[in-house]
Amino acid sequence: MRTSLGPIREPALPARQSSARHLLAATALAMAALLAAAGCSTDSDDESEGGAASAPPAASPSGDPLAATVEKLLEPASSLPVPTEKLDGVAALKGKTVYYVPITQQSSQFKIIGSALTEALNSVGVSVQVCNGGANPTTISACVNQAIGANAGAVVTDAIPYGMAANALDTAQAKNIPVLITNQIIDPAHPASKTLGYVEGGGTAQLTAVADWIIVDSGGEANIVINGSTDSPSSRAYVESFQEEISTHCEDCKVTVNEISSANFPLISPSTSSAILRTPGVNYVISEFDQYLQPTLAGVQQSGKITSVKGGSGSAQLAGLQMLAAKNFLYVDAGQASTFQGWVDADAVLRLMLGTPLPEYEPVVRLFTRENVTGLNLTPEGEATGEWYGPTTFPAQFKALWGLS
Template structure:
C-alpha cells in the first residue's frame, strides 16, 4: 500500500504538460481567541470517522455464480502507479476466485494505448469494463462505443461521486463508479488542524488545481476553515508536475514569510511528504505540523513518527477492488448499480502506533471480505 486516489490522475496532468507553479493566496480574517464551537464540532466528526470500519452492503444480494465464465477488461492509465497496479491485482485475484476471466491493459500514459484498451474490450466482447485513472475526455468516443456495444463501464477511484448524475458522477458513458467521500476527506484534515490548535489554526493550504478529485477536497478544506472564527487560511497552488521540485521550497519560504503559520495542509498525501521536508528545513518541526489524506503507507510512516505529520485519513485499495467487482457483476446481470462509496478511516499518530502501515488489512481491517462473500452467495 503506497499511494491512493491522487496517483491515478498523475499521468493525466503529465499528459497535459503542466508546468509553472502558480500561487493563489487567500486569507480569512483571524481573531486572537480560538473558536471553541469549531473545535467541538471538528472533534465530533473526527471521532466518528475513527471508529473501526464495518461493511454495509452496497445493494441487494446477487448470485456470483451467474457471472462465472464472464470476462472483465481493465484499462489502466499506467501500471507503474501503485494504486492502479494494486487495484488491478485485487480485481484479478477476486475475479479469478469467482471464475471470471480478467484481462488487464496497461495504456502506459499513451492516449492511443487507452483507446486501444477500450476497443480491445469491445472486440473481445467483454462483459464489463473497468477504467482506472484514464482521463475520460481523452477517450470519450471510445467509451461511447463501449456503451453502444452494451458493455457496462465502471470508473474506479477516478471521479467525485454524485448519485444524481449519470454514471454516479463519472458521466453519460458509464454504468457506475467506485469512489469515496472526498468532501469528508477535506473536512477531516481541516478539522485536525482546528482541534490541534484549539481553534486557532493558521493554515498554509498547498493545493493542486486540475486534478479531477480536487474540487470537493479543496472546497471542504476552505469551507471548514472559513467557518472557524479563530482560523486563517493561505492557499498556494502547485501543479502535479512540480510537486517534487516546488512544494518543499514553497513551504520553507511561506513559513519564513509568515511565522504565524502553525499547520500545513496538502491536497493529497503524496504532497505532504514534500511539505514535511519543508517544515523540517525551515527549522519548524515541533511548532508547525502537516496533515493530509489518502492513507498511503509512505505518508503513514511519517504520521507514525508524529513529529511533523500528524494524520492521514484514507481508504482501502483492496476494498475498492472488491467494490469494483461488485459493480461489474451488477452491470453484467442487468441490475441497478450499487452504492459506490468506499468508506474513509481517520488515521493519526495514536491510531497507527501498533499498526504495520505497509499492510492494508492491518490498517483498515477486512470486514468487506466476509461482507461481499455473503452478499454474493459464497457463504
C-alpha cells in the first residue's frame, strides 16, 4: 500500500482547537447534530442486511506506526485519564442545583452521561435537574431560563452550540450562573471565561480513529463515502478532521462527503444511495453518528451494493455494537466512554462553580470491530458501567480529588 505516514496524531486526544475556526453562528438546525444515524454502500446487487465486503483486510507493513495506533485503540484502556489537580472547597457547594440540558433525550448517550453526572454531583451534595432540550432552540432557551429563575448553581449543556441559546446563556452568566458547554468545539465568538467552560468530548477523536482503521484495513486504497451532518459547526468540523486524517496518511484514498441534515431526515436514505451510485468503486461507507444508522443502511440497500462495502460509524451505542456482534453491515464503530464523560463533566462544573481553572480533559475513545466485541457485556447495564472502555474505578478517583476520601 502507498500511505503517507507523517507524524501520527493520537486519536484519543481532545478535539483540535483549529477546528474552532469553522464555527458559525448556530442556527436551529444545529439541534439535530446527534439525531442522525450511520449507513454504508456496496458494489453488488445483493440486498441482504448482513453483507460482507468482498475483499479481506490487507495486512499492514511491519512497524507501521498507524497500524500500532489502531491496535492500541482496539484495546480497552489500562487506566482512564482522571485529572490530577485536586479541588478544595467542594463542601461549600452542598445544597446547590445544577441544570443538565442535553440537546435531546432520544439518544441513550445523553441518558448515560446525565445519570453519571447526577451520581457524581450527588456524592458532594449537589442535586441535578435534567431539562430535555427537545432538539429545539426555544425549548433549550426555556430550560436555561428555568435554571436562571431557580438561581441554579450552574448550567451544563450537552451537544448544544452556544449560539443556539446565546441570549439565555448570556443572561445566566450575567447573573453569575456558570455555564459548561460539553460535546462541542469551542466557539471563538464565546471564548472560555470565569463563567464559561468547554469540555469538547470525543467527536474529533472518534472519526479520526475510524479514519485510521480504514487506512490500515484497506491497505491504503480506500474509496469512502461518509454521511456528514451539516446541522452544527461541530458536526461539520468532525467530518473535516476525518478528511484531513485520510489525506494526511493515505495518498491513494478518496473521500466523498454526502451532506445530510436531520431537518431532512427522510432524505438520508435516497441521498445515501445516490452518493454511492455516483461514486464508482466505493468500498467503505461511514456514518458520523450511530443515530443515522437505519436510514443510511436503507440507502445502501437501495443502491444494491450491500455486499461490497464495509460499514463504519461513530458515537457507538449499544445497538451499533450489537450489530457488530451479529456481523450485520457494520465493521467498525468508534465510541466515547459516556459514563466516564459524565464524571468529567461533574469535575468541570464543580471547578467552574468554585472559580477554579479547568484542566485539560482527555476523552476516552475506543474502536470496536466484529472481532473485539466478542465477550463484551452488550446490555444496557454493561453500557452504563463504562466497562467497555477500561477500569471502572474512576468514580473513587474523582471523589478522592474532591476530598471525599
